[in-house]
Amino acid sequence: MEGAAGELLLDRPPGPGAIGEGLLFGSGENWQKNKTATLRALHAATFVQAMEDVVHFELREVLQTLQAKLGQKVMVGDVLIGPCVNSIVGLLKGDPLAMDDPDRREVLLISQNLARCDLASLLQLISLKHPMLRLPLSFLFCTSIVNIPATAKRLHGLLRKWIRESRTETDPSDSSCRESAAPDASSASQEKSPSAALTSGQWNFSKMSLNEENESTLQRILKQPEFVKVTEKTDIELIQSLTDFFFGGVTSTLSGAEFVLMYLSKNPDARRTAQKEIDAVAGNEDIRWSMKDQMPFLRACIAEALRLGCVTPSSLPHVALKEIQIEGYSIPEGTTVMASIYSLHRDPELFAEPEEFRPDRHLDSEGRFKQPHSYRPFGIGARRCVGEAMADIQLFLYTASILRQFDIEPADSRSAQDLETHMRIVHRLIDLQCVFTERKNSC
Numbered sequence: 249m250e251g252a253a254g255e256l257l258l259d260r261p262p263g264p265g266a267i268g269e270g271l272l273f274g275s276g277e278n279w280q281k282n283k284t285a286t287l288r289a290l291h292a293a294t295f296v297q298a299m300e301d302v303v304h305f306e307l308r309e310v311l312q313t314l315q316a317k318l319g320q321k322v323m324v325g326d327v328l329i330g331p332c333v334n335s336i337v338g339l340l341k342g343d344p345l346a347m348d349d350p351d352r353r354e355v356l357l358i359s360q361n362l363a364r365c366d367l368a369s370l371l372q373l374i375s376l377k378h379p380m381l382r383l384p385l386s387f388l389f390c391t392s393i394v395n396i397p398a399t400a401k402r403l404h405g406l407l408r409k410w411i412r413e414s415r416t417e418t419d420p421s422d423s424s425c426r427e428s429a430a431p432d433a434s435s436a437s438q439e440k441s442p443s444a445a446l447t448s449g450q451w452n453f454s455k456m457s458l459n460e461e462n463e464s465t466l467q468r469i470l471k472q473p474e475f476v477k478v479t480e481k482t483d484i485e486l487i488q489s490l491t492d493f494f495f496g497g498v499t500s501t502l503s504g505a506e507f508v509l510m511y512l513s514k515n516p517d518a519r520r521t522a523q524k525e526i527d528a529v530a531g532n533e534d535i536r537w538s539m540k541d542q543m544p545f546l547r548a549c550i551a552e553a554l555r556l557g558c559v560t561p562s563s564l565p566h567v568a569l570k571e572i573q574i575e576g577y578s579i580p581e582g583t584t585v586m587a588s589i590y591s592l593h594r595d596p597e598l599f600a601e602p603e604e605f606r607p608d609r610h611l612d613s614e615g616r617f618k619q620p621h622s623y624r625p626f627g628i629g630a631r632r633c634v635g636e637a638m639a640d641i642q643l644f645l646y647t648a649s650i651l652r653q654f655d656i657e658p659a660d661s662r663s664a665q666d667l668e669t670h671m672r673i674v675h676r677l678i679d680l681q682c683v684f685t686e687r688k689n690s691c
């Protein structure tokens with residue numbers, strides 16, 4: 249939300265499910281501190297290069313898997329979840345996790361659980377906090393749902409370990425860090441850099457530094473005034489904010505990538521035009537984010553898939569801090585307000601023939617990429633998504649690299665509208681499968 253009304257809609261509603269800490273569900277001063285610290289840490293000069301390095305590191309594995317499964321039906325989510333998770337880990341820690349690192353397996357399992365979270369899982373969480381609800385909701389405990397507290401606890405364990413390591417690296421004399429940095433199950437893996445897993449001729453990966461001092465995002469966050477003084481409270485905020493990177497980032501980017509590949513598989517003309525563009529610009533060179541302005545059609549395809557796929561259909565809830573007027577409607581103080589991105593993206597007055605996949609909506613008369621004012625997949629205003637730049641880079645590099653090497657075909661003849669989706673906080677295609685084949689016309 250923008251403007252004066254937006255200022256009064258900054259907080260998340262309190263309620264039985266609200267966590268109150270961190271970025272996604274935090275409110276008031278705590279949220280402001282966390283958001284400022286996160287944005288400051290992400291605005292490092294070398295952010296783009298860091299993201300590119302980690303994405304390319306992961307893409308090698310993805311391209312190899314697709315090559316090995318040429319002509320077969322591939323579950324797209326299974327192939328892309330690793331890169332989505334490890335991009336966040338790599339950004340935070342400064343190095344992505346090597347393929348054989350036990351932390352990688354653990355964070356992947358956790359993220360797969362988070363991706364399965366549905367209403368039943370959230371209701372179970374609420375009933376744990378509110379004993380009165382346990383009996384009426386007891387049937388939930390018999391179904392196979394995601395145990396959010398247990399999943400969050402496992403993720404918090406990993407995050408605590410990475411924070412300890414980052415604090416030790418930031419200040420080696422910090423005895424509290426050394427005390428708590430007890431050896432654990434995965435300490436053996438810590439000495440292993442992902443670059444060790446690479447052989448010559450593969451991606452030339454170097455430790456990702458996010459600024460001139462060679463610091464990772466996590467180290468930069470830990471240097472912010474809010475987090476320098478370690479107290480139980482600051483650590484809870486920090487761990488919850490980092491948890492939100494996974495909760496808010498993994499499934500949404502994964503779902504976005506699935507929608508992009510699905511729409512390109514169902515629209516071969518658009519796919520071929522994008523492939524020609526990629527060939528002309530990148531040839532056989534590494535694909536870089538700096539090439540984005542020369543690939544407006546590819547970006548338009550990604551934007552059109554995000555418009556139609558609508559990864560976060562109802563955004564996240566906001567609450568009115570005071571009574572406000574919006575377009576002649578009076579919203580009483582305390583009202584929960586949800587913005588329907590789904591309706592916005594399908595409004596025929598804003599997008600002609602809204603159900604049609606038409607990338608040219610995102611191109612100006614000169615053929616340059618443009619974002620229509622009503623295209624808002626990442627929300628708007630101060631509560632806008634913190635991961636937008638990250639998701640943009642990921643989706644661009646995943647799509648360009650896959651399209652350069654493969655043709656994509658749908659696994660069945662259903663139209664895009666007929667494919668089944670989960671309409672949870674994150675809107676996701678159910679078990680999307682595609683068939684990847686050798687490029688027929690490559691450069």
Ligand code: HEM
Pocket residue numbers: 249271272273283336492493494496497498500501504559560563564565625626627628630631632633634635636638639
């Ligand atoms: C295609 C990918 C993504 C989409 C469509 C998306 C969309 C959104 C939307 C609609 C919101 C809510 C804005 C509001 O409350 O008004 C949001 C918030 C958020 N997103 Fe994303 N997101 C994506 C990727 C990511 C990534 C990669 C991260 C990881 C860093 C991330 C982390 C967050 C966080 C922490 C918030 C809460 C911000 C706040 O409350 O201040 N998202 N996202």
